[in-house]
Amino acid sequence: MTNNILEVKQLTKKYHNFTAVKGISFELERGKTLAILGPNGAGKSTTLKMIYATTPITTGQISINGINVAQDPRRSKWEIGVVMQEDLLDTTLTVLDNMIAHAILFDISFKIARKRGIELLHFVGLDNYWDKQVYSLSGGMRRRLVLARSLVNNPKLIILDEPTTGLDIQSRHVFWSKLNELKLQGVSILLTSHYVDEIETLADNVLIIDHGTIIANGSVKTLANDLGYENLEKAYLKLTKFDEEAKNIEQTKS
Ligand SMILES: Nc1ncnc2c1ncn2[C@@H]1O[C@H](COP(=O)(O)OP(=O)(O)OP(=O)(O)O)[C@@H](O)[C@H]1O
Numbered sequence: 001m002t003n004n005i006l007e008v009k010q011l012t013k014k015y016h017n018f019t020a021v022k023g024i025s026f027e028l029e030r031g032k033t034l035a036i037l038g039p040n041g042a043g044k045s046t047t048l049k050m051i052y053a054t055t056p057i058t059t060g061q062i063s064i065n066g067i068n069v070a071q072d073p074r075r076s077k078w079e080i081g082v083v084m085q086e087d088l089l090d091t092t093l094t095v096l097d098n099m100i101a102h103a104i105l106f107d108i109s110f111k112i113a114r115k116r117g118i119e120l121l122h123f124v125g126l127d128n129y130w131d132k133q134v135y136s137l138s139g140g141m142r143r144r145l146v147l148a149r150s151l152v153n154n155p156k157l158i159i160l161d162e163p164t165t166g167l168d169i170q171s172r173h174v175f176w177s178k179l180n181e182l183k184l185q186g187v188s189i190l191l192t193s194h195y196v197d198e199i200e201t202l203a204d205n206v207l208i209i210d211h212g213t214i215i216a217n218g219s220v221k222t223l224a225n226d227l228g229y230e231n232l233e234k235a236y237l238k239l240t241k242f243d244e245e246a247k248n249i250e251q252t253k254s
Pocket residue numbers: 015018020038039040041042043044045046047
């Protein structure tokens with residue numbers, strides 16, 4: 001067994017004539033956190049969707065815990081927990097029933113789903129809300145519920161697409177502390193984010209992508225320095241040619 005929980009090789013995604021992801025390769029070591037950073041439209045969500053098998057791969061290969069995603073999407077889904085941008089919670093159900101409904105998709109019996117649901121709601125600090133309707137939860141609570149829901153099948157890898165977008169600062173910190181606890185339990189994490197502070201807080205490694213291509217890949221602590229930049233944010237802005245765009249905007253104005 002390789003030490004990588006996730007291996008992505010020469011992955012490409014075409015939407016008709018448009019290539020959103022252009023032959024990218026990367027891996028995620030067991031127990032580590034990898035963040036994908038990139039401008040709007042860079043191909044981050046498309047990459048995640050191919051990994052969690054809701055969008056077909058055009059070419060290339062993804063393996064999760066040694067399972068080929070294209071060949072065995074159902075088994076690969078059992079290895080992962082997913083926190084998508086849209087929370088897809090059933091607002092007509094209670095908090096605990098949302099947990100149970102999700103667990104049943106993994107063939108978990110009602111009795112075990114209920115027990116596990118209660119444990120996970122405790123983990124994310126929603127014990128007192130188990131019988132509340134989802135619509136009564138705040139945005140931060142909903143995100144924590146989605147995180148709890150993603151853990152019902154005991155995944156080895158969790159995948160999060162912009163998990164804290166729109167949350168207030170306190171809620172972001174609560175969410176981060178839960179992810180750090182999971183990391184300490186040995187869970188591997190793959191996330192996308194637009195927040196450099198989030199990446200610096202959570203991730204071991206960062207992948208910068210732009211126009212469907214990887215433009216940098218390395219340790220969060222050393223990448224900027226290795227490339228000769230002051231910090232990750234400056235490296236990101238330079239690598240994605242933000243300076244040139246800013247100049248163009250200024251020239252258009254004058
Ligand atoms: N279903 C689709 N059909 C056609 N084009 C799509 C589809 N989904 C995404 N795209 C295009 O693919 C490109 C990559 O989109 P994607 O959502 O992966 O970017 P992203 O990096 O996640 O952006 P954001 O940060 O805004 O979420 C974009 O140009 C987008 O318009």
